[in-house]
Each structure stands twice: as C-alpha cells, then as structure tokens.
Amino acid sequence: MVFLRNILQATVLLLGMASAALAGAYEEALPKFANDSYVDTDAAIGAIAGSGNPLSIDVVESLRDGRLLVGSGQVFFRRTSGELVNAATGQAWGNQTGELKPVRVNNRVRRAIEAALGSLTLLSSDAAKRLEAARAVFRSRDEATLPTLEKAIAQEGQPHVRNVLESARAAILLSKQDALPIQRLAAVQTLRNRGDQEALALLSNLPSQAPPEVIAAAGNAADGIRTRLAFWEAVQNVWYGISLGSVLLLAAIGLAITFGTIGVINMAHGEMVMLGAYTTFMVQELIRSNFPGLFEASLLIALPLAFLVASSVGILIERTVIRFLYGRPLETLLATWGISLILQQGVRTIFGPTNREVGTPAWMSGALDIGAMSLTYNRIAIVVFAFSVFAILLLVLRYTSLGLYVRAVTQNRRMAGSMGIRTSRVDALAFGLGSGVAGIAGVALSQIDNVSPNLGQGYIIDSFMVVVFGGVGNLWGTLVGAMTLGIANKLLEPYAGAVLGKIALLIAIIVFIQRRPRGLFALKGRAVET
Amino acid sequence: MRTHSLFDRQTILVLSLLAAAAILVPTMNELPPPGSALHLSDHLVPLLGKYVCFALLALSVDLIWGFSGILSLGHGAFFALGGYAMGMYLMRQIGPRGVYGDPILPDFMIFLNWKELPWFWHGFDWFPFAALMVLLVPGALALVFGWFAFRSRVTGVYFSIITQAMTFALMLAFFRNDMGLGGNNGLTDFKEILGFPVQNGSTRIALFVLSVLALASGYLLCRWVVGSTFGKVLVAVRDAESRTRFLGYRVEHYKLTVFTLSALLAGVAGALYVPQVGIINPSEFAPANSIEVVIWVAVGGRGTLAGAIFGALLVNAGKTWFTAALPEFWLFALGGLFVFVTLFMPRGILGAAGDLWERSSQKLRARRSPQPATHAAE
Incomplete structure (x- = not known):
C-alpha cells in the first residue's frame, strides 16, 4: 500500500510539474535561438517541446531542416511552401526586414531535435506518426519525454501503438535513476512481453546501481x-528451408516427370526454366510499353505463355533428338547437354549476357510479420505457387487419361505398349509437360533470381539431387526430397556456413545413394536392370 | 575370344604418330629461324602440351566409359586433384621469390595472415613425395568413392549424376579460402620445376616431350588392360552387367579396379598440365569441364582408345580456333557437336572410319575371291 501511495504521489507531482512549465514557456524559450549558441539552442528545444504550443512542432522541424531563421532579434521559420512565418505569433511575415540567418545545429542539437520531435509527434492525430514517434522515443530513451509519453498512453486508442508507447515508457523507466523499484519491475515485465532483440539489449545492459x-x-x-528468440530463429530457418525447398520443388518436379517416364536425364531442363524466366521478361516488356495498366497481372499472363514456350521447345527437342536415343540414357544425357549449351548461347546472343530486369508486382512486395520473424510476400507466393503446381500435377497424373498413360509407361513401358498405349506419343507429351512445368517454374524464379542465360545452370545439379534423392516415378518422392534438402540446407547453414553446409549435403546424398540406389520412393519391380 | 597382340596395327600407328610429334615439335621450335614457314612459335609448345594432357585425360575416360560402360561426369575432379598436388610442389619451389618473400609460406597464406604451413602442405617441397601424391590423392578418392558406389550397384545415369555431385562438391570446397589451397585464385606464379625455370623454352619442350611419353605409356597401359582377360570381363560388364555377375564374376571388383586406374591416369594428366599452363584453380572442378571430356571421347570414337586421343586433340584445336575467330559461336558449335555425334556418329570418327574401312575391304575381298558366304561360315 505504501508503494502504491508513493507511485500516486510521484505521478501527481510529475504531472503538476509538467503543467506548471506550460505557461509562457514557448514565448520565453524562443528568443534563445537568436543567441547563436548551441547550449541555448539545446535548452530552447527542450522548453519548446514541453510547452504544448501548437507551433512547437513547426519550429523544431524547421530547425532540423535548416529552415529556422533569425534576424533582428526575432525568430522566423520558412514553411516548405516557401512562406515566411513569424515563430512568435504564427502570422505570415511577407515583408522581410534585414538579413535572416539560419540557426546552426551540431550533433548534440540534432539529438535534442530528434528527442523533441519524438515527444511532439507522440500526440499527433495520425496513428502512423505516433507509432514512429514511440519507436524513436524507445531508441532515444529521453527522460524528458516521460510526461508526454504518459499523456499519450492515457489517450491512445489503438492497442498496437499503445504497446509500443508502453515499451518506450518501460525503456525510460528502466534506466531512470530515481524510478521506483516497482516501476522498474513493471518495466522489466513490459519489455519481456515485447521480447525482441532491442528489449534484450536493454535488459542485459542494466545500470549496475539498480536494485x-x-x-x-x-x-x-x-x-x-x-x-x-532462439525459438523464432529456428522457426525462421525452417521457413527459409521450406522456401528453398519450394524453389527446388519447382525446378525439379518437371525433371522428375521426364526422368520417370522416359528414364533419361534432361540436362537441358535448367534451360527450360531459363526460357520461362525470359518469357516473363518479354511479357513485362510488352506490357510496359503497350499496356502499363496490366503490370500487376504480368506474372499471371506470363504463366500460360511460359508453359507454352517451354513445352513447345521441349516437344521439339523430344521429337528431333531424344526420340532417336531411347534405350541409350547416357547418350541422351550428352545430347541434352549439347542442347542446353545451344539454348544458353542462343539466349545470350539474342538478349545479351547481362541480367535482365524483371519487376515485382506490388501485391508481391512487402512482408508479413509473425512473432519475431518477417516473411516476404514474394517468398510466400512462391511457396504457395510451388505447392499448387505440385497439387495440380498430382491431379493431372491421377485423374486424366494422359496421367494414366504416363503412369503406365513409367511402370512398365513394354506392357503399356502391349495394352495399346502409343508410348512414343506419351513420351513426347510427358516431355512437353515436364518442360512446361519447368517454364512456369522460371516465371516464379524470375522473382527471386537473376534472369540471365546462366539461370538454369544454377538449378540443374540441385534438381538432380532432389530427383535422385526422392526417387522417380512418384511425385511425393520429389516433394519429400525437395523439402528435406531445402530444410536441411537452411538448418545446417548457421552452423557450417553456406558452402560447407552445401558440401555436407552433397556428401550426405552420395552416401544415401549407397543405401538406396533408387531413391527414397523407388518403384518396386522385378527388373534386374533398368 | 580373339586375343589382340599388344602391338597391333592401330597401336603401332598411334605410337609412331606420338613419336613423330615428340621429335617434330622440338625440332620445329628450335631449328628453323623465327619467321620461317616451318617454325613453331614458342607459345604453341605449351598449347600443344596442354592438348596432349587433355588427350591423356580423354584416354582415362575412354577406358571406363568405352570399355566398362561407366560414364563418369566427374573425371575432371581427378585431373584437378593431380594438378593441385603438382601445383603444391611448384608453390613450395617458389621459396623466397614470392611477392612477400616468405621462404616457407606461399603468398596467398601471407595474404590471409596465416602463421604457419597447414599440415597437408608438408612434404610437398620434395618432388618424389609430390609425385606420389599425384597418384595417391586421385587414386584414393576414386577407390573410396567407387567402393561405395559399385558395392551398392549404383549404375547408369545415377552413377553419372553422383560423380557430377562429387566434382561439384569439390569445386565448392576448393573455392573456400579456409581450404588452404589458394581459394578462388588457386595456385599460380610458379617459378621452377626440379630446378628448371618453368617459363624457359627448353623446360617447356621437355614438359611437352614428357607429356607425349606419358600419353604413349598411358595408351600402351590401356591397350594392355583391354586386351587382357581382365579387359574382356570389363567389356562383358559393359554389355551385360547382370549376366556377368550371374556367371560368377565379382563385377564391382572389376569396376573398382578400372575406375581407380582411370583416376590415376587422369591425375597424371593433371600433374603434367599444371606446369605447362602455369595455373590451377577450382574452376577445373566445374562439372561442365568433365562433361566436355566425355564429348572428346565421343567425337573421336568411344571404346577405341586411339579415338579418345584423336577426339581430344581435334575438339581442343577446334576450341582454340573458334574462341579466337568466332567466340560467339563456340558454344553453338560445341553443343551442336554433342547432338550430332550422339545422333549420327555413335561410334565417333574413328568408329565410322573403321566401319568404312571394313566395308570397303570386305568389298575388295569379295571381288578378289567371289566365294559364297556359306562357305566362309564353315
């Protein structure tokens, strides 16, 4: 009870002091600017900020921007519109008398200005400004703002602003010499609830003379x-892993289809991704020059086009080259590598070797804050997109006749052929499907990677690892493979570093292949050799 | 099963061509005055030497791909490891002549502010030890990697992919400064080898001749291996692995032996390559390099040995010409070569030439002795 009474008394005392200072403080402090002394300027800022005069914010802002002028013992400020105003009266001062000099500032004064602005805007009617000011006070921890802060907390209606205001008050009280222990304990509790890196820094750097x-x-x-924080960091790493896994999934899923059906490694798969990315670039260029209003939808327009471009190129490759190499997987690997070189150089010749600019629509920029981590919208979009592509492919393979044929050919080519499935047509379509999916992966990857002729090269080895790890003939294997590799990569990174983590993962896969030479989700069969 | 004599017509042809190169290149470089049409300019000698090293590398790939059906997309790794072993010897030979003048530590270690030589650098100042490492490091890697891979019957494209992963992982590792092997820049600025200045014309000629000798010995070794019973089993593994296993052969032992042997050859090629080009850096591990080696073999003729040498020389000469004359088109040409050779010349140039030769000589024989075919079958 004694404590409570003490707090009440202290609060009453503080408020009383604050209101006493109000009367005439503004008019008294103003002439100090004319003295051309940093000490006086500093003192004047404090007095003006506490005065409650409606002009104070204009004065302090003008001082910050070098628009506060003195001349013949009077103080003026120039509005951003260029109008000259007498600071004492707030009247426009059209006819300028004598020479006006800006009030000089140094670093100490600048700090005072920041603190003063913090406390002045605490009472602003704009919630965003109040939030900004509260954050500034939290950083500056200026004890002089405490009365304004109390007032702001008392009238604050929005809970999230109120939280920041309270943590700012807690930050001040924690380091304030004459704060009561109970106030400090409450401050500790508030900061604990805030629970971020800044609160941690405040709590661990407590003055040693504290009780x-x-x-x-x-x-x-x-x-x-x-x-x-450790918990959120782990969550964040898992999220990064899921995000990387989705990228891998997008890049590898088309490869899994072609490898599963035809049994050939398509070394040009990365270039299909690249073609998709360049299609996005072309679509955006056309939209920019002809229909600027459609820019927000550019990625959605690019998706079907990228699928078309990549799958047509894929079918062309299958019909002209790969078809003749069935039964010779190693030769196919070499031929498709040659095709990838030609495609890379072709794109380099047409579009140049440098990165091309692919824009991000507004709805994909920005970030979502959850707990102590922030998720960027473009990453979220890619994760959602990857899973949608996966689900659609799963449905296509499960419920369409093409899917049925592809599965049949994957399981047993000769048997499927004997049942009347035109396997060579299925091969071409499956190759087109796989390549088309790579194309739409390119649309997504154009948002997070450089669109250059080498785009595909960066993904090809990782995609192979996913397919080899997950096994072929089953899309779930690709999903599990991509997510495992993505998450493992990101969880290893903080301990081993990016490069060592990746090396460790590659070695792990090489060792894993020894145990399961056909991957996690291998097709069961009786064939001695594939 | 017909056993080849070691010195058949092809072998004699290859050896005499190599001998001619070993004699002609030094004489054309030394005797005719500069400016004469017959003069071979100084910068061409190490270039030719580089081709010869590539030919040895191609030979090692042909040994496993052409005769055992193992397509390694990571043979550049063994080449580069051999090269690094030689590079470490050459680095130690610089001694106090480096930019920073430290008698023991190579320049890049001073630059990274290291105080003492890492443990694995010890001994490399002694040539016999370095030469042993040229063989031992690639050989040991191949032995361990192959033991794991073949034991669990990783075959076909799966094997190709994990060899690619291996060389990719090594590339990432060697790019790190902490690896203690020069990081991004690799090892360079060599001064002398066995006391002879690396930049000297005579040293370069000696290195060229040595490379040709190594290629000739490698060729003979491969010829002997594939002609032996061991080689016949390898071909059987290539054509019908399971059947060979059912016949009672330990397929994985055969594969492991030939894979390791091939890695040794690649390591030697790398070791001879480094003093001639004067640098070794992690980009030698790039997966694209290893795939390029395979196309050399495919162009020349897979499974012919001589074809591998021929293909390596041809493609690299073409690369040198293209990258100087039409740099834009080199990748088109190389890519087109990959597609063309796999589609239309599955047995490579030498294979196609051999077929042609066979057919014409058959015709010739048929014209000389017009006997019915059934007669011959008896």
Whole structure:
C-alpha cells in the first residue's frame, strides 16, 4: 500500500510539474535561438517541446531542416511552401526586414531535435506518426519525454501503438535513476512481453546501481527473451528451408516427370526454366510499353505463355533428338547437354549476357510479420505457387487419361505398349509437360533470381539431387526430397556456413545413394536392370 | 575370344604418330629461324602440351566409359586433384621469390595472415613425395568413392549424376579460402620445376616431350588392360552387367579396379598440365569441364582408345580456333557437336572410319575371291 501511495504521489507531482512549465514557456524559450549558441539552442528545444504550443512542432522541424531563421532579434521559420512565418505569433511575415540567418545545429542539437520531435509527434492525430514517434522515443530513451509519453498512453486508442508507447515508457523507466523499484519491475515485465532483440539489449545492459531484485528480474526476463528468440530463429530457418525447398520443388518436379517416364536425364531442363524466366521478361516488356495498366497481372499472363514456350521447345527437342536415343540414357544425357549449351548461347546472343530486369508486382512486395520473424510476400507466393503446381500435377497424373498413360509407361513401358498405349506419343507429351512445368517454374524464379542465360545452370545439379534423392516415378518422392534438402540446407547453414553446409549435403546424398540406389520412393519391380 | 597382340596395327600407328610429334615439335621450335614457314612459335609448345594432357585425360575416360560402360561426369575432379598436388610442389619451389618473400609460406597464406604451413602442405617441397601424391590423392578418392558406389550397384545415369555431385562438391570446397589451397585464385606464379625455370623454352619442350611419353605409356597401359582377360570381363560388364555377375564374376571388383586406374591416369594428366599452363584453380572442378571430356571421347570414337586421343586433340584445336575467330559461336558449335555425334556418329570418327574401312575391304575381298558366304561360315 505504501508503494502504491508513493507511485500516486510521484505521478501527481510529475504531472503538476509538467503543467506548471506550460505557461509562457514557448514565448520565453524562443528568443534563445537568436543567441547563436548551441547550449541555448539545446535548452530552447527542450522548453519548446514541453510547452504544448501548437507551433512547437513547426519550429523544431524547421530547425532540423535548416529552415529556422533569425534576424533582428526575432525568430522566423520558412514553411516548405516557401512562406515566411513569424515563430512568435504564427502570422505570415511577407515583408522581410534585414538579413535572416539560419540557426546552426551540431550533433548534440540534432539529438535534442530528434528527442523533441519524438515527444511532439507522440500526440499527433495520425496513428502512423505516433507509432514512429514511440519507436524513436524507445531508441532515444529521453527522460524528458516521460510526461508526454504518459499523456499519450492515457489517450491512445489503438492497442498496437499503445504497446509500443508502453515499451518506450518501460525503456525510460528502466534506466531512470530515481524510478521506483516497482516501476522498474513493471518495466522489466513490459519489455519481456515485447521480447525482441532491442528489449534484450536493454535488459542485459542494466545500470549496475539498480536494485538487486530489479537486476534479478531483468536477468530472468532476458533469459526468457533469449529462449523466445532462439525459438523464432529456428522457426525462421525452417521457413527459409521450406522456401528453398519450394524453389527446388519447382525446378525439379518437371525433371522428375521426364526422368520417370522416359528414364533419361534432361540436362537441358535448367534451360527450360531459363526460357520461362525470359518469357516473363518479354511479357513485362510488352506490357510496359503497350499496356502499363496490366503490370500487376504480368506474372499471371506470363504463366500460360511460359508453359507454352517451354513445352513447345521441349516437344521439339523430344521429337528431333531424344526420340532417336531411347534405350541409350547416357547418350541422351550428352545430347541434352549439347542442347542446353545451344539454348544458353542462343539466349545470350539474342538478349545479351547481362541480367535482365524483371519487376515485382506490388501485391508481391512487402512482408508479413509473425512473432519475431518477417516473411516476404514474394517468398510466400512462391511457396504457395510451388505447392499448387505440385497439387495440380498430382491431379493431372491421377485423374486424366494422359496421367494414366504416363503412369503406365513409367511402370512398365513394354506392357503399356502391349495394352495399346502409343508410348512414343506419351513420351513426347510427358516431355512437353515436364518442360512446361519447368517454364512456369522460371516465371516464379524470375522473382527471386537473376534472369540471365546462366539461370538454369544454377538449378540443374540441385534438381538432380532432389530427383535422385526422392526417387522417380512418384511425385511425393520429389516433394519429400525437395523439402528435406531445402530444410536441411537452411538448418545446417548457421552452423557450417553456406558452402560447407552445401558440401555436407552433397556428401550426405552420395552416401544415401549407397543405401538406396533408387531413391527414397523407388518403384518396386522385378527388373534386374533398368 | 580373339586375343589382340599388344602391338597391333592401330597401336603401332598411334605410337609412331606420338613419336613423330615428340621429335617434330622440338625440332620445329628450335631449328628453323623465327619467321620461317616451318617454325613453331614458342607459345604453341605449351598449347600443344596442354592438348596432349587433355588427350591423356580423354584416354582415362575412354577406358571406363568405352570399355566398362561407366560414364563418369566427374573425371575432371581427378585431373584437378593431380594438378593441385603438382601445383603444391611448384608453390613450395617458389621459396623466397614470392611477392612477400616468405621462404616457407606461399603468398596467398601471407595474404590471409596465416602463421604457419597447414599440415597437408608438408612434404610437398620434395618432388618424389609430390609425385606420389599425384597418384595417391586421385587414386584414393576414386577407390573410396567407387567402393561405395559399385558395392551398392549404383549404375547408369545415377552413377553419372553422383560423380557430377562429387566434382561439384569439390569445386565448392576448393573455392573456400579456409581450404588452404589458394581459394578462388588457386595456385599460380610458379617459378621452377626440379630446378628448371618453368617459363624457359627448353623446360617447356621437355614438359611437352614428357607429356607425349606419358600419353604413349598411358595408351600402351590401356591397350594392355583391354586386351587382357581382365579387359574382356570389363567389356562383358559393359554389355551385360547382370549376366556377368550371374556367371560368377565379382563385377564391382572389376569396376573398382578400372575406375581407380582411370583416376590415376587422369591425375597424371593433371600433374603434367599444371606446369605447362602455369595455373590451377577450382574452376577445373566445374562439372561442365568433365562433361566436355566425355564429348572428346565421343567425337573421336568411344571404346577405341586411339579415338579418345584423336577426339581430344581435334575438339581442343577446334576450341582454340573458334574462341579466337568466332567466340560467339563456340558454344553453338560445341553443343551442336554433342547432338550430332550422339545422333549420327555413335561410334565417333574413328568408329565410322573403321566401319568404312571394313566395308570397303570386305568389298575388295569379295571381288578378289567371289566365294559364297556359306562357305566362309564353315
């Protein structure tokens, strides 16, 4: 009870002091700017910020931007519109008398300005400005803003602004010399609830003369925050892993279809991804020059086109080259490698060797904050997109006649042929499907990677690893393979570094292949050799 | 089963051509005055030497791909490892003549502020040890990798893909500065080998002749291997692996032996390559390089040995010409070559020439002795 009474008394005292300072403080402080002394300017800023005069924010902002002028003992400020205003009265001052000099500022004054603006905008009617100001106060921890802060908290209606205001107050009280222990304990609790890196820094750098119970509480709270941050970091890494896994899934899923059906490794698969990315680039160029209003939809327009471009190229390759090499998988590998070189050089000749600019629509920029991590919308879009492509392919393979034929040919080519399936047509269509999926993967990857002739090369080995790891003939294997590799890669990264993590993963796959030479989800069959 | 004599017509032809190169290149470089039509300019000697090393590498790939059906897309790794072993010897030979003048530490270690030589650099100042490592490092890697892969019957494209992963992983590893092998820049600025200045004309000629000798010995070794009973089993593995296994042969032992032997050859090729080009860096591990080696073999003629040598020389000469004259078109040409050879010349140039020769000589024989075919079957 004694404590409570003390707090009440202290609050009343503080508020009383604040209101007493209001009367005439603005008019008193203003002439100090004319002294051309940093100390006086500093003092004047503090007084003006606390004065409550409606002109104070204009004055302090003008000072920050070098628009606060003095001349013949009077103070003026120039609005951004160019109008000259007498700071004492707020009246426009059309006829300028004598020479006006801007009030000079140094770093100390700039800090005072920031703190003053923080407290001034705390009471702004714009919630975004209040939030900004609260964050500024949290960083500056200026004790002078405490009264304004209390006032702002009392009238704040929006909970998320209120949270930031309260944590700003807590930050001030925590390091304030004469704050009561109970205030400090409450501050520790508030900061603990805030639970981010900044709160952790405040709690672990407590002044040593703080009361022991406060230090103990702060230590506890800091531990709590560390645990929470470690948890969110793990979640964040898993998310990065899922994001990388989706990219791998997109790049590898088409490869899995062609490899599964025809049994050949398509080394030009990466170039199909590249073609998709360049299709996106072309679509955006056309939209920019002809229909600027459609830019937001450019990726959606690019999707079917990329599928068409890549699958036509794929079918062309299958009909002109791969068809003649069935039964010779190693030769197919070499021939498709040759095709990939030709495609790369072709794109380089047409579009040039440098990266091309592919824009991001507004709905894909920005980030979503969850807990202590932030997820960018383009990554979220790619994860959603990858899973949608996966689901659609699964449905196509499960419920369409093409899917039935592809599965039949994958399981037993000769038997499928004997049942009347035209296997060579299925081969061509499957190759087209796989290549088309690579094309739409290119649309997605154009958002997160450089669109250059080498785009495909960066994905080809990783895609192989996914397919080899997951096994062929089953899309679930590709999904599990991509996600496992993606997440393992991102979980290893903080410990081993990006390169060592990747090397470790490659070695792990090489060893894994020893145990399961046909991948995780191998087709069961009686064939001695494939 | 007909056993080949070691010195058949092809072998004699290859050996005499190599001997001619070993004699002609030094004489044409030394004797005719510069400017004469017969003069071979100084910069061409190491270039030809480079081709010869590539030919040895192609030979090692042909040994496993042409005769055992193992398509390695990571043979560049063994080549580069042999090269690095030689590069480490050459680095130690620089001694205090480096930019920073440290008698023991190579320049890049001073640059990285290292205080002492990492453990695996010890001994490389002694040539016999370095020469042993040229064989041992690629050989050991091939032995371990092959033991794992063949034991669990990883075959076909799966094997190709994991060899590619192997060389890719090694490339990433060698790009790291912490690896202690020069990182991105690799090893370079060599001064001398066995006391002879690397840049000297006579040293280069000696290296060229040595490379030709190594190629000739490698060719003879491969010819002997494929002509032996061991080689016959390899061909059986290539054509019908399971059947060979059912006949009681330990297929994986055969594959492992020939794979390791091939890696040794590749390592030697790399070791001879490095002093002639004067640098070794991680890009030698690039998967694209290893695939290119396979196309040399395919162009020349898979499974002919001589074809591998021929293909390597031909494609590399073409590359040199193209990248100077039409740099834009080199990748078109190389890519087209991949497609053309696999589609239309599955047995390569030498294979196609051999078929042609066979057919014409058959015709000739048929004209000389017009006997019915049934007669011959008896």
